[in-house]
Amino acid sequence: MATATLGTGGPTLQASERQMVLPTNLLTGIVLAAVGYYVGVQIGNGFGFNDGLNTGVLLGYTFGSVMFLVGVGFANYPLARLFGWPIAPQSAGDEYRGAWRFLNLSLDHKVIGIQYLVAMLMAMFFGGIGAMLIRTNLLSPDQLVVPPDKYLVLVSMHSVMMIFVASAAIVGPFGNFFVPYMIGTNRMAFPRLEALSFWLVPPAIVILLAAPLFGGFPTGWTGYAPLSEQAGQGFDSYIVGFALIGTALCVSGVNMLTTVISLRAPGMTWTRLPIFVWGVFSASILGTFAAPILASAVIMQGFDRSMNTSFFISSNGGSPYLWENLFWFFGHPEVYIFILPAFGIVMELIPHFARKPLWGYRTAVVGLLGVTLLSWFVWQHHLFVSGIAPALRPFYMFSTEMISIPTGIVFLVAFGTLWRAKISMTVPMLFCLGFLFNFLIGGLSGVFLSDVPSDVTLHGSYFSMAHFHFTIVGGEIFAIVAAIYYWFPKMTGRMLNMTLGKIHFWWMMIAFNLAFMPLFAAGILDMPRRVSTYAPSLQGLNDWVSFWAYLLFASMLLFAVNVIWSWFFNPKVAPADPWHVRSIEWTLPTPLPRRNFERIPTFTSGPYDYGNPSPRPAADLGSEPAPA
Amino acid sequence: MSVDEPVPPPFAHRGMPTLTTRSPEWEPEVDARLARVGTRIWIVADVFFFAAWFFAFFYLRALNNNYDWLPAGTTHPTRAIGAIIVLLAIVAAGLYWAGARAIVTQRATARLFFWLALLAGVLCFVVQIYEFKNLGFDPQQGGGFPSVFIGLKGVWLFQLTGAMFWLATQIAQARPLGDATIRPKSVVTFGNFMLFLAAIALVSYVVLYFV
Numbered sequence: 125m126a127t128a129t130l131g132t133g134g135p136t137l138q139a140s141e142r143q144m145v146l147p148t149n150l151l152t153g154i155v156l157a158a159v160g161y162y163v164g165v166q167i168g169n170g171f172g173f174n175d176g177l178n179t180g181v182l183l184g185y186t187f188g189s190v191m192f193l194v195g196v197g198f199a200n201y202p203l204a205r206l207f208g209w210p211i212a213p214q215s216a217g218d219e220y221r222g223a224w225r226f227l228n229l230s231l232d233h234k235v236i237g238i239q240y241l242v243a244m245l246m247a248m249f250f251g252g253i254g255a256m257l258i259r260t261n262l263l264s265p266d267q268l269v270v271p272p273d274k275y276l277v278l279v280s281m282h283s284v285m286m287i288f289v290a291s292a293a294i295v296g297p298f299g300n301f302f303v304p305y306m307i308g309t310n311r312m313a314f315p316r317l318e319a320l321s322f323w324l325v326p327p328a329i330v331i332l333l334a335a336p337l338f339g340g341f342p343t344g345w346t347g348y349a350p351l352s353e354q355a356g357q358g359f360d361s362y363i364v365g366f367a368l369i370g371t372a373l374c375v376s377g378v379n380m381l382t383t384v385i386s387l388r389a390p391g392m393t394w395t396r397l398p399i400f401v402w403g404v405f406s407a408s409i410l411g412t413f414a415a416p417i418l419a420s421a422v423i424m425q426g427f428d429r430s431m432n433t434s435f436f437i438s439s440n441g442g443s444p445y446l447w448e449n450l451f452w453f454f455g456h457p458e459v460y461i462f463i464l465p466a467f468g469i470v471m472e473l474i475p476h477f478a479r480k481p482l483w484g485y486r487t488a489v490v491g492l493l494g495v496t497l498l499s500w501f502v503w504q505h506h507l508f509v510s511g512i513a514p515a516l517r518p519f520y521m522f523s524t525e526m527i528s529i530p531t532g533i534v535f536l537v538a539f540g541t542l543w544r545a546k547i548s549m550t551v552p553m554l555f556c557l558g559f560l561f562n563f564l565i566g567g568l569s570g571v572f573l574s575d576v577p578s579d580v581t582l583h584g585s586y587f588s589m590a591h592f593h594f595t596i597v598g599g600e601i602f603a604i605v606a607a608i609y610y611w612f613p614k615m616t617g618r619m620l621n622m623t624l625g626k627i628h629f630w631w632m633m634i635a636f637n638l639a640f641m642p643l644f645a646a647g648i649l650d651m652p653r654r655v656s657t658y659a660p661s662l663q664g665l666n667d668w669v670s671f672w673a674y675l676l677f678a679s680m681l682l683f684a685v686n687v688i689w690s691w692f693f694n695p696k697v698a699p700a701d702p703w704h705v706r707s708i709e710w711t712l713p714t715p716l717p718r719r720n721f722e723r724i725p726t727f728t729s730g731p732y733d734y735g736n737p738s739p740r741p742a743a744d745l746g747s748e749p750a751p752a
Numbered sequence: 753m754s755v756d757e758p759v760p761p762p763f764a765h766r767g768m769p770t771l772t773t774r775s776p777e778w779e780p781e782v783d784a785r786l787a788r789v790g791t792r793i794w795i796v797a798d799v800f801f802f803a804a805w806f807f808a809f810f811y812l813r814a815l816n817n818n819y820d821w822l823p824a825g826t827t828h829p830t831r832a833i834g835a836i837i838v839l840l841a842i843v844a845a846g847l848y849w850a851g852a853r854a855i856v857t858q859r860a861t862a863r864l865f866f867w868l869a870l871l872a873g874v875l876c877f878v879v880q881i882y883e884f885k886n887l888g889f890d891p892q893q894g895g896g897f898p899s900v901f902i903g904l905k906g907v908w909l910f911q912l913t914g915a916m917f918w919l920a921t922q923i924a925q926a927r928p929l930g931d932a933t934i935r936p937k938s939v940v941t942f943g944n945f946m947l948f949l950a951a952i953a954l955v956s957y958v959v960l961y962f963v
């Protein structure tokens with residue numbers, strides 16, 4: 125029996141030999157999820173509401189998700205507390221070694237980061253298949269692959285899946301993995317919440333993928349009432365899926381904010397915080413406080429569809445505008461949850477590969493926080509043509525256009541850093557430069573949509589679709605790919621093949637731009653979003669787009685091959701610091717030791733002090749134990 | 753202080769707390785500080801959560817679509833029952849708060865207060881269910897007010913249930929070498945959340961019964 129002293133001079137505790145009846149692991153989770161789903165459906169249908177059997181599906185998904193979490197092991201800690209068993213602070217010591225730990229509940233932020241990375245890449249693959257089916261359908265002006273109603277289902281699946289990915293694909297893998305290193309701590313504030321934020325994602329994806337079994341849903345990712353009220357049981361996937369993802373965003377944000385606020389090492393002042401951490405931090409502010417609004421809104425949807433309340437039904441005293449306001453009050457901060465960490469990645473990587481200090485560091489932080497603040501005051505730009513009071517439009521137009529100022533700061537900082545630099549054109553750097561090009565187009569096209577007169581024409585057309593694909597795919601996904609090339613050696617101990625990486629970059633960059641640039645034209649030519657047919661005169665343009673979209677998908681397949689081959693079939697271990705950069709995670713050995721730091725480091729200078737002839741090390745890691 | 757590589761105990765389950773650590777970052781003091789910061793952030797997030805429901809209240813009330821904010825024949829539920837619910841929530845929070853203050857010096861008193869707080873919370877739950885059963889209107893018939901009433905009180909009740917569960921675990925851990933005894937500051941922190949729930953109950957009461 126293991127004994128240990130808790131704290132200094134604290135009471136001696138003995139580990140409990142008592143344990144839960146069921147072994148908690150992924151398999152138990154799946155079995156319990158199936159049981160929970162069945163029980164939920166039975167109970168829900170037992171109420172006998174006049175609800176189109178939505179209560180059963182909603183409760184089935186909810187019970188299934190909860191029981192999944194119980195089976196994976198999330199009930200162990202609360203139950204042990206309830207039974208009065210000895211509780212001690214969680215250490216990293218209860219982890220299994222080996223690959224099995226990636227398939228089970230782990231409280232190690234490194235394991236969680238990798239779990240997130242794999243889950244996100246898989247979800248991106250599902251969403252990408254949806255995109256390919258959409259483009260295949262649009263090869264011909266009349267429906268080709270799927271009938272119009274099923275086309276809407278396809279668009280909805282693609283959009284919601286990709287929104288799930290975009291919400292978590294930076295903070296999840298890279299935030300969780302690297303923020304503790306960058307701020308110099310051995311722990312996260314709330315490891316269980318961190319793990320929970322990951323384990324909510326697989327059920328959300330499975331529930332979303334189950335939607336077509338119930339006929340899917342026709343609402344796109346916006347879930348507008350009254351369409352959502354009329355939709356069949358497929359829409360229940362939207363409700364529970366977004367409730368799970370919203371909860372994940374919120375608990376992940378609470379953990380991340382508390383960690384960065386409270387666990388920074390000595391010397392890691394707010395003005396030395398790596399800019400990537402600032403990006404994660406500002407996105408976490410938005411995630412923590414915007415996601416609860418989404419949770420409330422989808423719960424209202426659930427009540428409407430199960431208990432027949434009427435939050436969003438105007439004939440019964442509700443209002444679809446209530447949904448639209450709540451949704452976009454969450455939804456606009458949500459798009460900055462996507463992009464702020466991407467800004468963080470790009471501004472983090474550029475100084476390292478330009479070998480120059482980040483130009484205007486404090487201005488960059490102000491830019492990130494400015495976006496964070498302003499993004500709460502712009503949401504009605506999504507409703508310009510929904511019949512809102514015309515007097516409201518100028519304010520939201522103005523506030524939206526204001527956001528281009530802090531966003532512009534980010535560009536200023538990036539270009540200021542690149543100015544007269546000896547840029548080393550590594551693959552991560554190429555993707556960062558690609559980001560700057562694509563996001564510039566995405567951002568500038570957004571100005572047209574924030575402008576009421578042009579939005580009246582462009583709203584709901586392929587112009588806005590091209591706009592947000594330039595920001596999310598050309599922006600966020602490019603940043604994610606840059607981050608994978610950059611951090612993969614530290615995360616997995618293997619270098620990605622950089623020749624393939626260069627091919628991947630040019631292939632992806634060209635295919636992406638040639639696929640999405642013409643869609644601005646399609647939008648100006650009045651091609652509406654989410655419609656399976658279009659004017660026959662636009663077929664040439666659409667076929668061109670589909671052709672390059674296939675090639676874009678193929679470039680990602682090349683990337684997948686690179687990742688899988690390098691990770692699992694390349695025996696060569698990556699050097700500890702392949703990029704020769706100052707950031708602290710690269711001063712640690714590869715593979716990373718289980719315990720982040722033998723001794724909590726003391727930071728002595730910022731992470732971007734390049735160009736100084738005799739720079740101090742970024743941190744004093746110390747080799748001998750800290751003085752008592 | 754020397755830092756040992758943690759040794760896994762023989763019978764630990766993943767996700768189960770273990771007692772293997774001597775590393776400084778897992779000291780109770782650190783945990784208490786994190787709990788304090790984290791709880792504050794959580795409460796602000798929860799403010800946003802409830803704000804959506806209050807927004808729904810005032811928005812639908814102002815719109816009064818189809819003159820169906822208050823469907824014909826619907827009356828506000830009895831204020832007395834609502835008041836009992838609020839009072840019980842406040843009492844539960846107050847008792848917990850008093851118990852948390854006493855946990856270091858008088859553990860037996862603290863446990864007594866915790867038990868009483870749990871009792872008040874459970875009573876609160878029961879009265880709320882009673883109210884749901886005797887509303888005087890049927891939310892299934894629609895209407896803005898009935899929808900918001902059920903929704904707001906429902907999500908609040910859900911959070912109260914979670915809080916009562918946590919309170920029960922605090923009771924179980926308020927014994928020698930229990931977690932609540934080792935980390936008394938974390939116990940105090942949870943009282944903030946109880947107070948927050950009571951405050952939401954009070955605001956909801958004013959809005960739902962008097963506006």
Ligand SMILES: [Cu+2]
Nearest residue numbers: 456503505506
């Ligand atoms: Cu927006």
